[in-house]
Amino acid sequence: MATKAARASRRSQPVGRRHPLATVALLLVGLLGTGGAYALFTSSATAETSASAEALVEEGGKLFAANCATCHGLDLEGTTQAPTLIGVGAAATDFQVGTGRMPLAISGPQAEQKPVQFTEEQIQALAVYVASQGPGPAIPADMYLTGEGYDVSNGAELFRINCAMCHNVAGAGGALTEGKFAPALADVTAKHAYEAMLTGPQNMPVFNDTNLTPEEKADIITYLKYLDETPSVGGFTLGSLGPVSEGLFIWIFGLGAIVAITVWLTAKSN
Amino acid sequence: MTTTPTQDAQPKTRGQRFTGAAANYIDERTSISGLVKEVGRKIFPDHWSFMLGEVALYSFIVILLSGTFLTFFFEASMVEVHYEGSYAPLKGIEMSAAMASTLDISFDIRGGLLMRQIHHWAALLFVASIGLHMLRVYFTGAFRKPREINWFIGFVLFVLAMAEGFTGYSLPDDLLSGNGLRIIDGMVKGIPVIGTWISYLLFGGEFPGVDIVSRLYILHIMLLPAIIIAAIGIHMLLLVINKHTQFAGPGRTNDNVVGSPVMPGFAAKAGGFFFIIFGVITLIASTFSINPVWVYGPYDPSPVSAGTQPDWYIGFADGALRLVPPGWETEWFGFTWSFNIIAPLVILGLFIAIVAFYPFIEAWVTGDKREHHIADRPRNAPTRTAIGAAGVTFYAVLWAAASSDLIATHFKLSIEGVIHSCQALLIFGPIIAYFITKRVCLGLQKKDREIALHGYESGRIVRLPHGEYIEVHEQLDDYELWKLVSYEDYKPLMVRPDAQGRITIGQRLRASVSRWFFEDRIAPVSQKEIEQSKDEHH
Numbered sequence: 001m002a003t004k005a006a007r008a009s010r011r012s013q014p015v016g017r018r019h020p021l022a023t024v025a026l027l028l029v030g031l032l033g034t035g036g037a038y039a040l041f042t043s044s045a046t047a048e049t050s051a052s053a054e055a056l057v058e059e060g061g062k063l064f065a066a067n068c069a070t071c072h073g074l075d076l077e078g079t080t081q082a083p084t085l086i087g088v089g090a091a092a093t094d095f096q097v098g099t100g101r102m103p104l105a106i107s108g109p110q111a112e113q114k115p116v117q118f119t120e121e122q123i124q125a126l127a128v129y130v131a132s133q134g135p136g137p138a139i140p141a142d143m144y145l146t147g148e149g150y151d152v153s154n155g156a157e158l159f160r161i162n163c164a165m166c167h168n169v170a171g172a173g174g175a176l177t178e179g180k181f182a183p184a185l186a187d188v189t190a191k192h193a194y195e196a197m198l199t200g201p202q203n204m205p206v207f208n209d210t211n212l213t214p215e216e217k218a219d220i221i222t223y224l225k226y227l228d229e230t231p232s233v234g235g236f237t238l239g240s241l242g243p244v245s246e247g248l249f250i251w252i253f254g255l256g257a258i259v260a261i262t263v264w265l266t267a268k269s270n
Numbered sequence: 271m272t273t274t275p276t277q278d279a280q281p282k283t284r285g286q287r288f289t290g291a292a293a294n295y296i297d298e299r300t301s302i303s304g305l306v307k308e309v310g311r312k313i314f315p316d317h318w319s320f321m322l323g324e325v326a327l328y329s330f331i332v333i334l335l336s337g338t339f340l341t342f343f344f345e346a347s348m349v350e351v352h353y354e355g356s357y358a359p360l361k362g363i364e365m366s367a368a369m370a371s372t373l374d375i376s377f378d379i380r381g382g383l384l385m386r387q388i389h390h391w392a393a394l395l396f397v398a399s400i401g402l403h404m405l406r407v408y409f410t411g412a413f414r415k416p417r418e419i420n421w422f423i424g425f426v427l428f429v430l431a432m433a434e435g436f437t438g439y440s441l442p443d444d445l446l447s448g449n450g451l452r453i454i455d456g457m458v459k460g461i462p463v464i465g466t467w468i469s470y471l472l473f474g475g476e477f478p479g480v481d482i483v484s485r486l487y488i489l490h491i492m493l494l495p496a497i498i499i500a501a502i503g504i505h506m507l508l509l510v511i512n513k514h515t516q517f518a519g520p521g522r523t524n525d526n527v528v529g530s531p532v533m534p535g536f537a538a539k540a541g542g543f544f545f546i547i548f549g550v551i552t553l554i555a556s557t558f559s560i561n562p563v564w565v566y567g568p569y570d571p572s573p574v575s576a577g578t579q580p581d582w583y584i585g586f587a588d589g590a591l592r593l594v595p596p597g598w599e600t601e602w603f604g605f606t607w608s609f610n611i612i613a614p615l616v617i618l619g620l621f622i623a624i625v626a627f628y629p630f631i632e633a634w635v636t637g638d639k640r641e642h643h644i645a646d647r648p649r650n651a652p653t654r655t656a657i658g659a660a661g662v663t664f665y666a667v668l669w670a671a672a673s674s675d676l677i678a679t680h681f682k683l684s685i686e687g688v689i690h691s692c693q694a695l696l697i698f699g700p701i702i703a704y705f706i707t708k709r710v711c712l713g714l715q716k717k718d719r720e721i722a723l724h725g726y727e728s729g730r731i732v733r734l735p736h737g738e739y740i741e742v743h744e745q746l747d748d749y750e751l752w753k754l755v756s757y758e759d760y761k762p763l764m765v766r767p768d769a770q771g772r773i774t775i776g777q778r779l780r781a782s783v784s785r786w787f788f789e790d791r792i793a794p795v796s797q798k799e800i801e802q803s804k805d806e807h808h
Contacts, residue, residue, distance in 0.1 A: 109684070156359040160445065160567045164575040169445060170565045174576025175675035179684035182576065226359055233376070234387060234559025242446065242575075244673040246560050247582025250394040255402060257550055258325055258395075262318040265543065 037066075053128065060129025063122055067103050076133050088199065089136020090127035095195035097123050101202075109179035110202045137198045144218040145190035147225035155219030156226075162207065163220070170240035171227055176203055187228060190221045306533075308510065314536045315516040315529035319410075322403035324540060327502065328547040329396040336389040337491065343379050345371035346487035348443065348480040357564050365443070365568030368483045372442040372563055387555035393438060394560075395551060397431045397583040404428060408628070408658050410645035412515045415638070418629035420508040423501055425626045430498050432583050437490040439561075439581055443483055446561070448569030449578045451482065453588070460611025478571065515645040518756045520749050524643045579672055589671030590614035593693050621664065635783050636760055649718070650757040652711035653787045659707035660700035667696045708790070715792035718754045721746065722795040723803040745804075755795045760788045 065074060071082035078084030082104075085093070096102040097118060101111040118126070127139060160169060168174045171185035180203050185193070197217050200206035207217070238245040282290070297303045314320065347367040353360045355370070356377045375382035404424065407413055413421035436454075440447045455477045459465045474481035513527050522528045530536045566575065580588050591614050598609035624631075632654065648655040670677065671692040678685040725743035733739050746754070763784040767773050 152359045153361045153363050156567060157363060160570070160573045160575075164445075164573050166576050168577045169567065169573075169575035170562075172577065173679060175678040175685045177685060179678070179682075179687075181679050223359055232559050232562070233564075234383060234562055235557045237559050237562070240562075240565070241676060242577055243561075243579045243581045243585075244577070244676050246394060247585065249558065250391065250398055250554075250582070254391070254395050254550065254554055255325075255398050258399070258547065259318065259322075259402075261546055261550070262321040262325075265321070265539070266316045266318045 060125035086134035090131040092199040155223030310533035325399040444563035585672035586668040589668035656708035
C-alpha cells in the first residue's frame with residue numbers, strides 16, 4: 001500500500017509552476033531583478049554626476065523611488081508612515097540625508113543620526129529631485145557657511161536666546177519630551193546647521209529668513225565654529241553639562257581621592 | 271612652668287632661654303598656658319573617618335583665601351556696561367558690572383581664573399565633606415549625649431554652607447545664576463499671602479531689579495562667613511570639651527580617649543593634611559573647568575539653557591520641585607495656593623528638621639541619660655542605621671530628580687519615565703531601604719554573635735576517627751573578640767505609671783516608638799555565654 005501510494009505520488013509529480021523548485025526559481029528571479037535594478041540605479045548615479053540638471057533630476061528620481069518612496073510615496077505625497085515631501089525643498093533633503101537621519105534606521109521618538117548612506121553626488125541628486133517636485137528652501141549659499149567675517153558675539157547672543165533652551169548654552173544637547181532630544185552641536189557642519197535652522201527638522205522649530213536673517217544665521221554658525229575650534233580655557237569641560245557633572249566629579253573623584261588619602265594617612269596604626 | 275631636675279642640671283642654650291622667657295612673658299599677661307594645656311592635650315583617635323570634619327575645615331580655609339583674592343577684583347554692582355575684555359564672543363555685549371568683572375577675573379587678571387576655579391571647587395568640596403562628615407557622625411551614633419548640641423551646630427554649619435554656596439553661585443550674574451535666582455524668586459512668590467511682598471523686598475522691586483547682586487554680596491562675604499567662623503569656633507570648642515569618640519577596642523573605654531595629642535604630633539600631621547587638601551583642590555581646579563560663565567553669557571530673563579541645574583547641594587530642592595505632579599494649584603479666599611511649591615517647601619522643611627533634631631528624638635526614645643564616648647558600629651544600632659539609609663535614599667532620589675533631563679538624554683530614556691520612576695522611588699525607595707538595611711544589620715549582628723561564640727570558620731576540614739568530617743572553628747583573639755561583643759543593648763521601654771499613678775499619652779507614645787526601635791534586637795554576647803561555649807567546645 002505504502003509503496004504504491006509513493007509510486008503514485010511520484011508519477012503524478014507536478015510540473016511547471018507547481019514544481020517544488022518553482023518558488024526557489026521565482027525568488028532567484030525576483031532577487032536578481034531587484035538587485036540588478038538597484039545596482040543599475042546606484043551605478044548610474046555615480047556615472048552621470050556631471051550631467052545636466054535634467055539628468056540629475058532623473059537620477060534623483062530613481063534614487064528616491066528606490067530608497068524613499070516606500071514611506072514617502074512615489075509622488076512624494078506621503079503615507080501614513082511618513083509626511084509628504086512636496087515643498088520641503090532641497091535644504092531639508094540635504095540635511096536629512098546628509099546627516100544620515102534619512103533613510104530612517106528605525107522608528108522611534110525621532111530620527112537619529114547614523115553613518116551617511118549616500119555619496120555627496122547622490123545626496124545632491126536627491127535634493128534636486130525633491131526640489132523639482134515643489135518649491136522649498138534651497139541649500140544655503142557658501143558665503144554664509146565660512147564662519148568668518150561675521151559677528152561672533154551677536155551669534156552667541158542669538159544662540160543663547162533662540163537655541164540654548166533645547167541645545168544647552170554650550171551646545172551640549174538636552175532632553176525633550178517623550179524620549180525626544182535636542183542633539184549636541186559639536187562638529188555639526190556649517191551647511192547642516194544652516195539647513196536645520198532653515199527647515200526645522202524633527203522637533204526643531206523653523207527659523208525662516210524673516211525670523212533670523214541669513215546674516216544672523218551666519219553669525220550663529222560663526223559662534224558654533226568658535227565653540228568647536230577654541231579649546232576650553234578652564235581645562236577639561238566634563239561634557240559641558242554644568243553643575244551636575246561638576247557635582248558628580250567632586251563626590252567621586254575629589255572626595256574619593258581625599259578619603260583615599262585619609263585612609264592612607266591612618267593606615268599604619270590600623 | 272614646670273621643669274624636670276635633669277633639664278635643670280643641663281645649661282640652657284640661648285634659644286631655650288629665649289623661648290622660656292618669651293613664653294613666660296606671654297603667659298603672665300594672658301594666662302594662655304591653661305588653654306594650651308587644655309587644647310594641647312586634646313587627643314585625636316586614629317581613624318580615617320574622623321578626618322572628614324578636618325577636610326571641611328581646611329577646604330573652608332582654602333575658600334577664605336581664594337575668596338579674598340576674588341574680592342579684590344569683583345565688582346558687586348548691576349550697573350550696565352558693555353563688555354570690552356578679551357573674550358571675543360561677548361565683546362560689545364551689554365551686561366552688569368558684576369558679570370563683566372567676573373569675565374575680567376577669568377580672562378584678564380593673572381591667576382584670576384585659577385582662583386575662581388579653586389574657590390568654586392573648594393566650595394563644592396566643603397559642602398560635600400560636611401555631608402560625609404555628618405553621615406559618619408550619624409551612623410556611628412557620635413551625636414549622643416553629650417554631643418547633641420554640637421550636632422545641631424554642625425547642622426547649622428551645613429545649612430550656612432549651602433547658603434554661602436547659593437549666594438556665591440548667584441553673584442556673577444551670568445545666565446545660570448540668574449536662572450537659579452528666578453527659581454528662588456518663584457519659590458518665594460509661591461508662599462501664600464506674604465510671598466510677593468518678600469520677593470519685592472528681596473529684589474528691591476520686580477525681579478531681577480538692580481539690587482540683588484550687591485545684597486547677596488554682603489551676605490556672601492560678610493554676614494554668612496562671620497556666622498560660619500563663629501559657629502566653627504563653637505563647634506571646635508565643644509569638640510575639645512566633649513572629647514573625641516572612638517571605636518571600642520581593648521583599652522578604649524567610655525572613660526578615656528586613645529590617640530595622639532594635638533601637641534606636637536597631631537598638629538604637625540594636621541598641618542600637612544591641610545596642604546594635601548589644598549593641593550588636591552588646586553590640582554582639580556587647574557585641570558577641570560568649573561562654572562564657565564563666559565559660555566553661559568550675561569543674565570537675561572528670556573533665555574533658559576537646557577540642563578540648567580543648581581550646584582549639587584541645592585539639587586535636592588530642585589529635584590523636589592521637579593517631582594511635583596502637574597496641576598497642584600488652587601484659589602482659596604482670593605489667594606492663589608501653589609501647592610506645587612508649598613508641598614516641596616513643607617516636605618523639605620520637615621526633612622531638614624528631622625536631621626537637625628534627630629539626636630534629641632533618639633535621646634527621648636531611648637530614655638538614655640548616660641554619656642556615650644564609644645562610637646557605635648552601624649550594625650549595632652539597626653533601627654538608627656535603617657532610618658539613616660532611608661533618609662539617604664530619600665535625599666538621593668531628590669538629588670537624582672534634579673538631573674532628570676540629563677539622565678533621560680544620557681541613558682536614552684524618556685524624561686516622563688525618569689520623573690515617574692523618581693516619584694515612585696521617592697515614596698517606596700526609603701521604605702525598601704529601611705527594611706533591607708535593618709535586616710542586613712541584624713544579619714551581621716547574628717553573624718558577629720556566631721563568630722564570638724563558636725569562632726570563625728578556618729577552612730580546615732578534619733576527618734574524625736569514626737569517619738565524620740568537621741570544619742575546625744578557630745577562636746578569635748581577645749582584641750578581635752572585644753570589637754564584636756562590646757556594644758550597648760537597648761530594650762524597649764516599659765510603660766510605667768508616674769508619681770501620681772498615671773500613665774501619660776507621652777509615655778505611651780514613647781513606649782511604642784521605643785518598641786519600634788528596639789523590638790528586633792540581637793543581644794550582645796555575655797561573658798557567661800562565652801565561657802559556656804568554651805566549655806562546650808573543649
